[in-house]
Amino acid sequence: MSQSDFDSLRERIRLLDLELVARVAGRVELARQMGELKRLQNLPTVDYAQETTVLSRARSAAQEHGLDPRVAEDLFAGLIAASVSAQEEDSLRVAAVGAGKTAVVVGGAGRMGRWMRRFLAAQGYTTRSLDTFDVPEEVTLARECLHSAELIVCSTPPVATAGLYLEWSQKPPSGVVVDIASIKTPLIEPIRALQEAGGRVASIHPMFGPSTFLLRNADVVICDTGDAEAVLTVERLFQPTTARIVRLPLADHDRIMADLLSLAHAAAIAFALALPESEHPVRSTTFQALRSLSAAVLRESPDVYYEIQAGNPDSLEAVERLRVALDRIVGAVRERDSAGFRRLFEEGQERAPVSPNP
Structure with a gap:
């Protein structure tokens, strides 16, 4: 095969790639129109x-064309995600919960703070960031509207938020104040103090990271907090999305x-610490999955993760259960107790049953 043959095939692939992108854009546009019909009929986005049906159809079509069905399924799963994301984006815009309102995000220069600013801006809020890493002009604007803004989001460590x-x-803001902290124990008394002073306070915990762009299946x-109006205000922010809203008593959160x-x-940190210093020439799917999970955890801030461990009064009991579980595994292996090891498997299967896909 000559170089011209390679070039010809690559050109045909390039044109197909461009056509695929155009087709995908067309499909997303149709999905947006479908989303509009769903909103008119009060139907869920997902x-x-x-x-x-779509995934089954994709697998069948792939088989007819001699293509691995898994390739088609992965492709269409991505198309579905893009479609849902577009519909969710439009729902936020149409809901316009924050139209004509101002939101100040304290800690708005951080990763989660930036996510909150984008999320609120998509709903029509004018957002300001109050953060030491912001330019002075932005900090000044944020401070000026702190006490008049309709919403103040604290994307700061729990101890800082408590302060x-x-x-x-001493002088509560007029808008709803809400934290997004991962632990709540340090905030319970400060929340009560702010409420007693007349503040309107809510508390939420987005169970996802700042890299999340689609809230589907995210909690x-x-x-x-005892303030129904403030709680409803922040709950409305997520109602147009595909996120799953879970309501908890504030006192139960950390447990x-x-x-x-x-x-x-x-568990993820311990797995990483138990890895050998040098890599092996072979890999297993389980090993890769666990290493990827550990790597994802260890990419985050050690200060934040330490606070999650040390600031939660229930953490040690949970981590102690992990230590006991490891001891039980080591004990069964050391004693060559196959029946005991099998019982550990069975107990684990009961606690971590396979969840069917929706």
Whole structure:
């Protein structure tokens, strides 16, 4: 095969790639129109039954064309995600919860702070960032409208947020104040102090990171602070999205997060620490999955993750369960107890059952 043959094939592939992109753009536009019809009929953005139909159709078409069905399924899963994202974006814009309103994001220069600013701007809010890493002009503007803004979001460490609440209790902002902290124990008393001073306070916990662009299947915890109006204000921010809203009593939050965060983070960090110093020439799918998970955790801020561990009074109990579990595994292997090891498997299967896809 000559060089011209290679060039000819590559040109044909290039044109197909361009056509694919154009077709995808057309498909997303049709999905936006479908989203408009859903809004008019008060239908949910996500239609799991239709997604199943689309994926099944993709797999069948792939087989007919001699293509691996998994390739088609991955491709169409991405198309579905793009479509849902476009519909969600339009729903936020149409809902216009923040139209004509101002939101100040304290800690707005941080990764999650920037995510909140984009999220609020998509809903019509004029956003300001109050952060030491912002340019002085932005900080000045944020300070000027802090007490008149309709919404103040604290994207700051819990201890820092607690200090702000105690400071603001001398002169509470007129808008709703909400934190997005991963632990709530340091905030409970400051929240009460700010409320007693007349402040309107809510508390939420987005159970996702700043790289998230699609809220489908993402949980947003709304904690009950005793101020129904403030809680409803922040809950409305997420109602137009595909996020799953979970309501919890404020006092129960950290006990649950000890399992969801402290235990999970400790397991990921421990796995990384147990890895050999040099890489092996072979890999397994389980090893790769666990290493990728550990790497994702260790890319985050050690200060934030330490605060999640140390600031949650229920963390040690959860991490201690991890240590006990490892001891049980080591014990069964050391004693060559196959029946005991099998029982550990069975117990694990009961606690971590396979969840069917929606």
